[in-house]
Amino acid sequence: MTILDGKKTSNDIKNEIAEEVKAMKERGEKVPHLAAVLVGNDGASLTYVGSKVKACERIGFESTLIRLPEETTEEELLDQIKKLNADPEIDGYIVQLPLPKHIDEQKVLLAVDADKDVDGFHPTNFGKMAQDMPVFIPATPFGIMELLKRYEVPTEGKHTVVIGRSHIVGRPMSILMSQKGNPGNSTVTLAHSRTKNLEELTKQADIIITALGVPEFLKADMVKDNVTIIDVGITRVPDTTKERGYRITGDVDYDAVSKKADFITPVPGGVGPMTIAMLLKNTLLARARHNKN
Ligand SMILES: Nc1nc(=O)c2c([nH]1)NC[C@@H]1CN(c3ccc(C(=O)N[C@@H](CCC(=O)O)C(=O)O)cc3)C=[N+]21
Numbered sequence: 001m002t003i004l005d006g007k008k009t010s011n012d013i014k015n016e017i018a019e020e021v022k023a024m025k026e027r028g029e030k031v032p033h034l035a036a037v038l039v040g041n042d043g044a045s046l047t048y049v050g051s052k053v054k055a056c057e058r059i060g061f062e063s064t065l066i067r068l069p070e071e072t073t074e075e076e077l078l079d080q081i082k083k084l085n086a087d088p089e090i091d092g093y094i095v096q097l098p099l100p101k102h103i104d105e106q107k108v109l110l111a112v113d114a115d116k117d118v119d120g121f122h123p124t125n126f127g128k129m130a131q132d133m134p135v136f137i138p139a140t141p142f143g144i145m146e147l148l149k150r151y152e153v154p155t156e157g158k159h160t161v162v163i164g165r166s167h168i169v170g171r172p173m174s175i176l177m178s179q180k181g182n183p184g185n186s187t188v189t190l191a192h193s194r195t196k197n198l199e200e201l202t203k204q205a206d207i208i209i210t211a212l213g214v215p216e217f218l219k220a221d222m223v224k225d226n227v228t229i230i231d232v233g234i235t236r237v238p239d240t241t242k243e244r245g246y247r248i249t250g251d252v253d254y255d256a257v258s259k260k261a262d263f264i265t266p267v268p269g270g271v272g273p274m275t276i277a278m279l280l281k282n283t284l285l286a287r288a289r290h291n292k293n
Contacts, residue, residue: 002263004147004230006270010277013146014059017280021060024287032287033062034118034280035084035093039077039103040070044236045096048276052094055276061283064090074103078111085113092118092136092286094279097168115289118282121168130175136282141172143274144209144230148183153207153228153263156185161201163218163251164211165192169232173209210251220256228263232271 021031034056038049049065056063066080077099084093093116099105114124120136128135137145148155160177164170170190177186186207191198202208202222210218211232223229233251250267258264265271 010273013277018059034283035064139278142278155183158206160186160207161205169211215249216253
């Protein structure tokens, strides 16, 4: 059994990016500048955005955090987005999700300049990705592909079952795994809340990618031997024995399932840190494109 170590791999990637930033500086070029917009005070969102800013500092990127109050109107947020689109200093930016309920998420994501959409959430980028065109791939799916690549996990001709059809993880993941390439060339089943007999599917799967957010949903009796498990779930479960009052739990019953697996991602330290590394990678790509123009 091999643990797909996202923490180590993301550090490797960050070091590689830091080298490139150093070279950019030596050539007298502008370094990548990432901005993040955070509306409201959601605890988990604050943690993620905080890690993104910290990672930027570590690798030599410029970063800007724009915090707006929970009561921000949709119009005010759209104004902020217009400013970021027009600001030549900003290479890429993200609008942290989820947004407060009174704001239409789809409208906001559509307003982001596709060339600055380092999250890869704009429909233009999604469409390009689906047609194999060079584009910003959403950071979580991109991170999973990179983990599979670096650990040389076999995917060709394998049956991959993706659980969850979100625009951010499950749906793009199903597209990437079915595309030509390595990793890729998989036969994909996209399962979701209306899927019947999920267990029959997971029992046949060579690769299972879970993006549900249901702690320890996937049990050992639902998988076959030598399976590859990618656990995208990250749920905060109250835990009074921990100083911060919670622990992070994935979608997989890790201890039992890992005994049957060839490859498995841990939670924490698996897909999560890769998401941040690939966001930085997308921002580097955005900068390189702007340098060319
Ligand atoms: N516009 C937007 N883009 C996103 O990419 C985005 C988002 N909104 N909203 C929320 C989700 C979630 N997300 C995570 C990133 C890193 C970890 C991560 O590094 N997790 C650590 C644990 C972190 C902890 O201790 O809480 C780990 O798994 O080891 C987790 C989750 C990005 N998201």
